[in-house]
Structures are given as structure tokens and as C-alpha cells.
Amino acid sequence: MPTYYTSGEFAKKAHVSIRTIRYYDQKNLLKPTAHTKGGARRYTDRDFAKLQQILLLKYLGFSLSDIREMTIGSGDQQLLLDSLQIQKRLAEERLEEMKNVITAIDSTRDALKDEGKVDWQKMLDLIHLTSMNQSLSTQYQNATNISARIRLHRDYSTNKEGWFHWLYKHLDLKPGMKILELGAGNGTLWSQNIDRVPNGVTIVLSDISEGILADAKNDIGDHPQFQYAVFDAQKIPFAEDTFDLVIANHMLFYCDDIPQTLSEVRRVLKPGASFACSTYSKKHMREITDLVQNFNSNIVLSSVNLYDRFGLENGKQILNSYFKDITCHKYEDAIELSESTPLISYILSCHGNQNALLLDHYPDFKHYVDQKVKDGFYITKGVGYFIGKKV
Known part of the structure; x- marks a missing residue:
């Protein structure tokens, strides 16, 4: 009893x-x-x-x-994991905010000691710059943010084949190929297709973040055909005519100097070898931008429109100067969901100012998103890839 x-x-x-x-x-x-x-x-x-x-x-x-x-005691484990990750992200943002306060106090104190007065505009500009730099540095420490974005697509996309399976199938790998993936992130393209990789293939996964590559290595496991290298895609540390295929999956638009990156890709490709690079269109995920800006018009999920830098609309024109026989392949898909947590996880993982603006208003934002998605929420996807050969 x-x-x-x-x-x-x-x-x-x-x-x-x-x-x-x-x-x-x-x-x-x-x-x-x-x-x-x-x-x-x-x-x-x-x-x-x-x-x-x-x-x-x-x-x-x-x-x-x-x-x-969360239905305590018998709830959905993934919902709980996603919710915990959101709270962790908010706590990290609060910690960064406190670090910025300390920086502002120290800078203002030093200005008073050294000059006897404070240039308030200069101090505000310094605080803003420090905040942005800290936000960018935490964005790529590990694969947490990438995973949040992948989960939304993986669990709620209408195309059940999945982007990574679809893209891998179209790459048409052959035994003996030597492949380089730039900006490989957490290696999902390979971890989801590990049983399909042909024998004798050598795959070099690269990223600018050592932490993210460590997550990729952990997810892929012990497979001798995979190598890992930390470097900037604008300066690829391999000799000319090395690779049979170079892949850039949703990463070219992040490069500071896209022409330099494309020149490096062309240099390390073997004659007649292929470059595959994926990107978005202008309509991609537009409903999410509208959602957050209707809550707060000052929220910007990305400091630049990535599709303007390299998108489905202008990608072929940009690639024409470096490669030949360029074709574009579009992936038909959309997202439909009626749960707020995975959507909020995605929003908080973005590269913009949303976390700073939502930090003190999270309960209101959570309620707002709950109401928006409860009867179903549709998100347009415009995504695809280009493939071309070395000139």
C-alpha cells in the first residue's frame, strides 16, 4: 500500500x-x-x-x-529536449548580455579615468559591436543551432524523402572518387547516407569551426574514408586538380568573398570535375520572417538577405564565370506544423538580432506563436542546387 x-x-x-x-x-x-x-x-x-x-x-x-x-512524467521526449534547448539558449543570451554590461561599465569607467568625460555615442557603438561579435562567436561553437534548423525540416517537411537523401542521390558518387565538402557543418549529408557511400571513396569534411566538425565526427562515427579539416573556404589548403567533386551545401552565401571562394573551388577540382552548391530562393521560409516581424517589427533573422548574395535566382549567373554546363535542380517541399516549440527553436537559432529582442519577452512570444500555429502553420520552401563542371 x-x-x-x-x-x-x-x-x-x-x-x-x-x-x-x-x-x-x-x-x-x-x-x-x-x-x-x-x-x-x-x-x-x-x-x-x-x-x-x-x-x-x-x-x-x-x-x-x-x-x-510537456505532460510531465509521460511527455514527448523530443519536445522536452527541444524545450530545454530553448531555455539553455535564452540563459546563454542572458549571460552574454551580462558580459556586455560589464564591458560597458569597464569602458565607461576607463574613459572617465583617462579623459575625464565620456563620448556616449562612441560607448554605445562599442557596446553594439561587442554584442554582435559575441553573438557571432557563440553561433558556431558547436552544431546546436544547425541541429535546430535541421530538425524543423526533418520532422515537419511534406517531402518525406528528405533534403539530405535527395541531394545525396543526385550527387551520383562513384567508387574511388575524392570529395571535398566545404562548410560541412555537423555532417548530416553523410551521417544520413552512411550506408550508401561507395567503397574506395575519400571524403574530406571541412568547416571553419572546430567544434562543429567535432560534432560531425561524433555523428558519423569511425569510418576511415572520412577526413576532417578546419579551414576557411576562401583559402583551401589543397593542391590544384585534387578533387573529383566539391560540395557547398547552403554555405556559399556566408562567404565574405564569394568570387575568391569559387576561384579556390575551381583550382582544387580536377579537369572536368564537378562543383555542386545548394541555396535558397527569395520565397524560402518567408512565413517565419513575417511571423516574427508581426510580433516585433525590429526583429531581423539575418543581417543580410542570403539569397541576394547567392540564391536560386542569381546563382547561375554568378557561377558562369567559373564553371561550364551549369544546371539547376529544385527540391519540391514545404513545412506544415501545429507545434510552437520546434518553430521557436528554429527562430532562436538564426543569425539575427531576435534573441536580444525576445529575451525579456519570451513568455509573450511563446503565447503568440502558440496561437499562430494551433490550427496549422504552412511554411514555403524554395531550395535547390546548381552543378557545373570545371572550365
Whole structure:
């Protein structure tokens, strides 16, 4: 027989007030296992385990409505993991914000000591620059942000073949090929197709982030045909005529100097070898931009329109100067979902200013997105790849 506790005994055991226990009952978060004939609540050790989960998630920053949505004790594990990642990201942003405050205090204090006055505009510009640099540095420490973006596409896309399976199929790899992927990220193109890689193929995965490549190596596992190299794609550390195929999957638009990167790709390709590079169109994920800007018009998910730098509309024209026989292949797909958590994870993983603007308004933003997606939310996808041969 289970041990039953009165409300007072239960509250004392958990180091909370009786009022808190009653409040969780009223909010349908924690119902007592039983009642006496007189209506008094009675709790068990199983209820205590559930209360511990509630208190922990509350400490981690979740609202009571979030906790209820997670269906404590028997919830969706992926939902809980995604929710925890959101709270971690918000905590990291808060930590960076506090670092910026310390930097601002130190800079202002030094200016007063050295010059006897403060150039307030200069200080504000310095704080803004420091904040942007810190945001960019945390963006690529590991594959967390990339994974959030991949999960949205993987779990809610209407095309069930999946982008990485589709792209891999079109690459048409042959035994003995030597391949370089630039900006390989967490290596999902290969981890999702590891059983399809032909024998005798050598694959070099590169990225500018050592942390992200470490995640790629961990996900792919121990396969001797894979090599890993940390370098900037604008200066590829390989000799001329080395590779049978170079891949740039959604990365060219991030390069500071796209012509220099394309020149380097052409240099390391063997004569007649191919370059495959994927990108987006102007309509890609436009509904997400509209969603966040309708909440706060100052939110920008990316400091530049990546498709203007290299997109499906202008990509062939840019590539024409470096490669021949260029063809474009489009991937038909869209996203449909009715859950807010994966969408919010995606938004917080973007490269813009959204986290700073949402940090103090997250509960309102969460409620706003909940309402927008509850009856279904459609997201347009415009994505594809170009392939061309070395001139």
C-alpha cells in the first residue's frame, strides 16, 4: 500500500508552501492521488516525483503552461529536449548580455579615468559591436543551432524523402572518387547516407569551426574514408586538380568573398570535375520572417538577405564565370506544423538580432506563436542546387 501524505506533510517534504500545492492542483498540474471523505487532499511518493519535475522545470525558466504542455512524467521526449534547448539558449543570451554590461561599465569607467568625460555615442557603438561579435562567436561553437534548423525540416517537411537523401542521390558518387565538402557543418549529408557511400571513396569534411566538425565526427562515427579539416573556404589548403567533386551545401552565401571562394573551388577540382552548391530562393521560409516581424517589427533573422548574395535566382549567373554546363535542380517541399516549440527553436537559432529582442519577452512570444500555429502553420520552401563542371 502506498504511503499517503496530507497537503502539509507533502509541502514540507518538497520545501514548498501549502498554497503552492493547492495552486498546482487548481492549474491541473498536480492532482492528488486521493481525497478523504471530507475532501482533504492526499498525495503519494509518485506525486512527489511529479512535483520534483515541475519544480525543476520551473527553476529552469519554463512557465506553468509550458510545463503542462510537456505532460510531465509521460511527455514527448523530443519536445522536452527541444524545450530545454530553448531555455539553455535564452540563459546563454542572458549571460552574454551580462558580459556586455560589464564591458560597458569597464569602458565607461576607463574613459572617465583617462579623459575625464565620456563620448556616449562612441560607448554605445562599442557596446553594439561587442554584442554582435559575441553573438557571432557563440553561433558556431558547436552544431546546436544547425541541429535546430535541421530538425524543423526533418520532422515537419511534406517531402518525406528528405533534403539530405535527395541531394545525396543526385550527387551520383562513384567508387574511388575524392570529395571535398566545404562548410560541412555537423555532417548530416553523410551521417544520413552512411550506408550508401561507395567503397574506395575519400571524403574530406571541412568547416571553419572546430567544434562543429567535432560534432560531425561524433555523428558519423569511425569510418576511415572520412577526413576532417578546419579551414576557411576562401583559402583551401589543397593542391590544384585534387578533387573529383566539391560540395557547398547552403554555405556559399556566408562567404565574405564569394568570387575568391569559387576561384579556390575551381583550382582544387580536377579537369572536368564537378562543383555542386545548394541555396535558397527569395520565397524560402518567408512565413517565419513575417511571423516574427508581426510580433516585433525590429526583429531581423539575418543581417543580410542570403539569397541576394547567392540564391536560386542569381546563382547561375554568378557561377558562369567559373564553371561550364551549369544546371539547376529544385527540391519540391514545404513545412506544415501545429507545434510552437520546434518553430521557436528554429527562430532562436538564426543569425539575427531576435534573441536580444525576445529575451525579456519570451513568455509573450511563446503565447503568440502558440496561437499562430494551433490550427496549422504552412511554411514555403524554395531550395535547390546548381552543378557545373570545371572550365
